[in-house]
Amino acid sequence: MQNRETRIAWYFLLPLLVALAAVALWPLGRNIYFSFTNAFLDNPTDYSFVGLENFATVIEDPVFWGAVKNTMIFTLVSVTLETLLGLAVALLLHRAFAGRGLVRAAILVPWAMPMVVSAKIWEWMFNDQFGLINKALIWLGFLDKGIAWTADPSLILGTIIFIDVWVTTPFMVLLILAGLQLIPEEIYEAAEVSGVPAWKRLWSITLPLAAPAIGVAVLFRTLDALRMFDLSYVIAANSENAMTMSIYARDQLIGFQDLGVGSAASTWVFLIVGLVAILIVSVLRLDRNTT
Amino acid sequence: MASVTLKEVSKSFGAYDVLRSIDLTIDDGEFVVFVGPSGCGKSTLLRVIAGLVPVSSGDVFIGGEQVTDVPASKRGVAFVFQTYALYPHMNVARNISFALETARMARNEIRQRLTKVADMLKIRHLLDRKPKQLSGGQRQRVAIGRALVSQPQLFLFDEPLSNLDADLRMEMRFEIAKLHAEISTTMIYVTHDQTEAMTLADRIVILNHGRIEQIGSPRELYDRPVNRFVAGFLGSPRMNFAPVSFDVSSMSLLGPKGFAFEGRLVGDAQPATLGLRPEALRIVKAQIPRSIQGIFERVEDLGYEQIAYVRLTEDLVWTVRSADPLPDHAAGQPVGLAWQTKDLYLFDDAGMRVDVLAATEPFAIEQS
Numbered sequence: 001m002q003n004r005e006t007r008i009a010w011y012f013l014l015p016l017l018v019a020l021a022a023v024a025l026w027p028l029g030r031n032i033y034f035s036f037t038n039a040f041l042d043n044p045t046d047y048s049f050v051g052l053e054n055f056a057t058v059i060e061d062p063v064f065w066g067a068v069k070n071t072m073i074f075t076l077v078s079v080t081l082e083t084l085l086g087l088a089v090a091l092l093l094h095r096a097f098a099g100r101g102l103v104r105a106a107i108l109v110p111w112a113m114p115m116v117v118s119a120k121i122w123e124w125m126f127n128d129q130f131g132l133i134n135k136a137l138i139w140l141g142f143l144d145k146g147i148a149w150t151a152d153p154s155l156i157l158g159t160i161i162f163i164d165v166w167v168t169t170p171f172m173v174l175l176i177l178a179g180l181q182l183i184p185e186e187i188y189e190a191a192e193v194s195g196v197p198a199w200k201r202l203w204s205i206t207l208p209l210a211a212p213a214i215g216v217a218v219l220f221r222t223l224d225a226l227r228m229f230d231l232s233y234v235i236a237a238n239s240e241n242a243m244t245m246s247i248y249a250r251d252q253l254i255g256f257q258d259l260g261v262g263s264a265a266s267t268w269v270f271l272i273v274g275l276v277a278i279l280i281v282s283v284l285r286l287d288r289n290t291t
Numbered sequence: 292m293a294s295v296t297l298k299e300v301s302k303s304f305g306a307y308d309v310l311r312s313i314d315l316t317i318d319d320g321e322f323v324v325f326v327g328p329s330g331c332g333k334s335t336l337l338r339v340i341a342g343l344v345p346v347s348s349g350d351v352f353i354g355g356e357q358v359t360d361v362p363a364s365k366r367g368v369a370f371v372f373q374t375y376a377l378y379p380h381m382n383v384a385r386n387i388s389f390a391l392e393t394a395r396m397a398r399n400e401i402r403q404r405l406t407k408v409a410d411m412l413k414i415r416h417l418l419d420r421k422p423k424q425l426s427g428g429q430r431q432r433v434a435i436g437r438a439l440v441s442q443p444q445l446f447l448f449d450e451p452l453s454n455l456d457a458d459l460r461m462e463m464r465f466e467i468a469k470l471h472a473e474i475s476t477t478m479i480y481v482t483h484d485q486t487e488a489m490t491l492a493d494r495i496v497i498l499n500h501g502r503i504e505q506i507g508s509p510r511e512l513y514d515r516p517v518n519r520f521v522a523g524f525l526g527s528p529r530m531n532f533a534p535v536s537f538d539v540s541s542m543s544l545l546g547p548k549g550f551a552f553e554g555r556l557v558g559d560a561q562p563a564t565l566g567l568r569p570e571a572l573r574i575v576k577a578q579i580p581r582s583i584q585g586i587f588e589r590v591e592d593l594g595y596e597q598i599a600y601v602r603l604t605e606d607l608v609w610t611v612r613s614a615d616p617l618p619d620h621a622a623g624q625p626v627g628l629a630w631q632t633k634d635l636y637l638f639d640d641a642g643m644r645v646d647v648l649a650a651t652e653p654f655a656i657e658q659s
Contacts, residue, residue, distance in 0.1 A: 186376035189343050192363045193370040194390035194441060204389070208380045 028270070035263035044259055054264035058252075064265065066240055067248040068272070070157060074232075074244065075225040078164045083218055085165065086172025091206075093173065094180045104177075111170040119234035122163045126150050153241040160235055160242055164225070172217050179213020180206065215284035222280060226273045245269045293354030293367075293444040293477055294319045295340060300349035302335055302501075309335045311501040312349070317479065317494075322471050325481045326488040327498035327524070333481045334449055336498065340479065341447050342366045354444060366445075369438035373450040375430045377422040377437070384409075384418040387436045408436045411470075428459045435470070446478040452487065464490060485525055489513070497521050519564055519642040528569050528598060530636070531609040535565045546583070556637070556645055563640035569612035571634035574599060574620070575627040582627030585609065587620040601628060 035054050039047035058064050093104055110118065125132045126149035134146035149159045183206065191201045207214075229246040236242035243251075249269055253262025295317040302310040309332045317323045325333040338344040340351060342363030350359045358366055377386050384405060391401045409415040412432045422430055431451060438446060448467070452460045468491055471478055482488055488495050489509045497504040497512065497520075504524075505517045516522035522530050535546050537556075546565065556562065575582050585601040588608065599611040599620075609628065611617075620626060637645040 184374065184376065186372050186374055187378060189363075190370065190372060190376040190437070191378075191390070193341055193343065193366075193368060194393075194437070195364045195367075196390055196393045197364065200393050204393075205378060 031263045031266050031270075033263075034259050035267045037260050037263075039259040041253065041257040041259045041262075047260070050260065054260045055268070057261050058265045058268055063240060063243070064245075064248055064268075067243045067245050070232075070242060071226060071228065071244045071246075073157060074161055074164070074228060075222055078161045078168075079218060079221045079225055081161070081165045082169050082172045082221055083214065085169045086176050086217065087214065089169065089173045090176035090180055091202075093177055107170050107173060109170075110167050113167070115167060115230045116234055118167050119163060119231050122159075122166070123150060123235055126159055150235050153239075156236055156239065156242045160232055163235070164228070164231055167231075168221065168224075172221065175217035175220070176210060176214055179210040179217075182213070183209045211284075215280075218284070219277065219280050223273060223277055226276060227269070245272065294352075295445065295477065295479070296352040296355075297336075297340070298350045298352070300336075300339060300351065301347050302332075302339060302344065303347045309501050310339070313501075313503060315496065315503065315506070317477060320475045320477055322478045322480065322491060322493045323496060324488040324492035324494075325479065325496050325498060326483065326485060327504075329483065331498040332501040333483075333498050337447050337449055337479060337481045340445075341368055341370050343370075367443055368445040368447055369441055369443035371431075371434050371438050371446070371448045371451045373453050375422070375434040375454075377430060377433055379422055382419050382421055383414065383425070383433050383436075386422065386433055387440050390437070390441055404440050404442075408440045411439070411473075412436050412466075427455050428463065431455065431463060435467075439470075439474075443476065446476055448478065448480040450482055451480075452482070452484070460484075460487075467491065485527065489525070497524060499524075515644075516636070517644055519566065519638040519644075522566050522636055522638070522644070526568055528610040528612065530566045530568050531572070533565050533603065533607060533609075535562055535637070537562050556647060560637075560639050560645040562637035562645050564638040564642070566636035566638065567609075567630055567634060569598070569610040571630050572609065572611045573629050574601070574611055574613075574617060575629045577625040577627050579627045579629070582629040584625060584627055587624045587626045588622055590617055590620070592616075601626060 034044075034047075036049055036051065037047040038050045038054075089107070093100060093107075124130075126134075128134060128146040128148040128151065131146070131149070133149065134143065137143040138146065147155065149155050187205060187209075188201060191205055196204075227246055228244050229250065232242045232244050232247055233250075245265075246269060249262055249265035251262075252258050252265050256262070295315075297313050297315040300310055300313040301308065313336060325336060327333050335344055339346055340353075342351075342358070342361060342365075346359060350357060352358065353366060353368070378389065381389060387408060388401050388405050391404065405418075406415070409418060412435060414429065414432050414436060417425060417429060417433070422433070425433065431454075434451070451467075452463050455463060464487055467480075471491075480487070480491060492509055494506060495509055495512050496506050499520055505512055505521045507515075509525075512521060513525050516525070519532070523532070533546055574587075577584060583603065585603045588600040588602050590600070591598045595614070597613050597615075597617050599613070599617055600608050601611060602608050611628065632647070635647060637647060639645050
């Protein structure tokens with residue numbers, strides 16, 4: 001009986017496993033395979049094995065390390081800001097007030113838009129000549145003349161982080177709000193009646209109990225941010241000041257047609273993302289039941 | 292310890308009036324039980340006293356001080372929830388001492404109080420456990436411990452035993468009564484269980500539709516209910532009712548089966564309903580004088596008592612409760628029901644109790 005149920009379970013899982021193998025395992029395997037070859041994209045059937053040479057090429061390229069640094073800064077700053085803002089907005093939305101349903105739907109709008117569209121909108125708003133942001137800042141008296149937000153090497157990464165925070169904070173809000181709503185109201189009432197002040201209720205009750213939800217949200221966003229491609233590509237094209245790891249890999253693969261080095265770069269990205277994921281899961285103990 | 296006074300307290304949620312002008316005074320050290328059907332406002336009233344629900348109008352006094360606008364955290368009350376509301380991520384010791392830590396109490400003082408409370412509630416061996424490792428009864432003890440440790444001036448219980456099974460409920464009921472005897476802090480206890488109300492209360496407050504129907508000791512409420520609602524609410528099975536009409540010229544009551552009796556009433560009240568408790572009725576042979584005729588339907592034998600159902604008319608079934616075994620009756624067999632005058636309750640058409648004068652003639656029941 002047990003065996004039969006297990007077998008049926010595997011039958012149900014089979015379509016998923018086949019699909020996963022086709023769209024994830026196979027490409028990943030091919031990617032790792034090509035990273036050991038000197039293949040070029042124009043004729044990928046003609047290649048020979050070069051061992052770890054491509055991995056060395058990538059590691060020795062200062063542009064790659066620039067991309068790694070940009071990606072790390074982007075990930076750290078944007079995920080931190082999104083988590084803090086997301087928590088704050090989620091705590092506000094958790095309170096019952098008139099029109100809460102509407103606000104909850106409205107807040108999703110930035111996240112519902114395709115990233116490329118948001119990036120284009122913001123690129124135009126940040127335009128140094130005609131952009132709304134500069135106009136507003138000048139009108140308010142903060143600036144004398146417009147700032148080149150998306151061209152200035154020292155500002156471009158900050159601008160990209162700003163846009164990402166605007167686009168993905170709603171995602172954080174939703175995940176954290178879902179976590180908050182699992183906490184029974186009576187626990188707060190019990191604390192309130194016992195004379196526990198509001199900040200202490202937040203610190204010692206809300207945060208520990210919402211921690212698993214916040215952890216999952218941080219994990220999702222971090223993995224997303226480490227792979228970030230579209231936003232930087234639209235705003236900064238291939239300016240090295242805002243180049244991410246994914247853009248670097250794409251440049252090698254498509255720009256330079258170098259299938260071997262491009263694959264090696266992609267494999268590095270895969271390994272780095274995997275390592276960070278393992279770190280987060282073990283630090284936040286997401287694999288364990290915390291309550 | 293503190294007294295509690297409510298002055299014209301009303302609460303509405305939108306257009307729905309949950310509490311309508313409640314006036315109530317609870318003395319220092321008293322054990323008062325709020326009881327009533329679901330939706331009567333008893334839990335809301337308790338939450339108003341705790342400060343968890345703001346009043347729509349009226350005033351709340353605790354210990355003589357006006358606390359209407361004082362937040363729950365500053366009222367010095369303790370609240371025990373039906374769901375226990377323990378902090379799931381803290382162990383039992385921390386659950387109990389959390390509020391004291393927050394109040395920056397000295398560590399050895401906290402430890403002393405914790406130990407005392409844990410001993411009192413016999414939960415000392417559980418201090419390191421998380422709530423989910425406890426049984427329902429143990430959780431309730433922890434919840435009471437958490438309330439106890441802050442040495443509140445007022446204890447509020449919101450249906451604390453409803454989630455426990457029958458045996459445990461009885462045990463905890465006893466423990467709560469003992470606790471009150473020991474610390475004699477004012478306690479207010481909400482329940483829908485009349486056994487808890489009758490056994491725990493110094494005074495019971497019966498609520499219905501957001502109004503107080505009657506306040507009094509369990510005995511007073513049981514023996515002298517002010518109206519039909521209170522009479523029907525307390526007692527299990529509930530009081531038997533039958534519509535009656537009163538003929539002023541002959542001073543006689545006419546019941547549903549054409550039975551009648553003469554009597555003198557207080558004032559010029561017009562009885563519309565007659566009430567008899569199940570234990571006041573005796574099953575007698577059919578057609579015996581001074582009995583009302585019915586059809587025996589079924590008997591429930593609970594071992595320590597028996598409950599019989601007797602149909603008087605098509606839509607009127609009365610219950611009879613007897614500690615002694617009832618004579619064997621077949622279903623459908625005609626029987627008579629007899630009672631004593633002193634056990635009769637009468638209510639007017641507004642439902643208020645009408646007193647039968649002590650000097651009433653013995654009731655003569657005529658057969659139709």
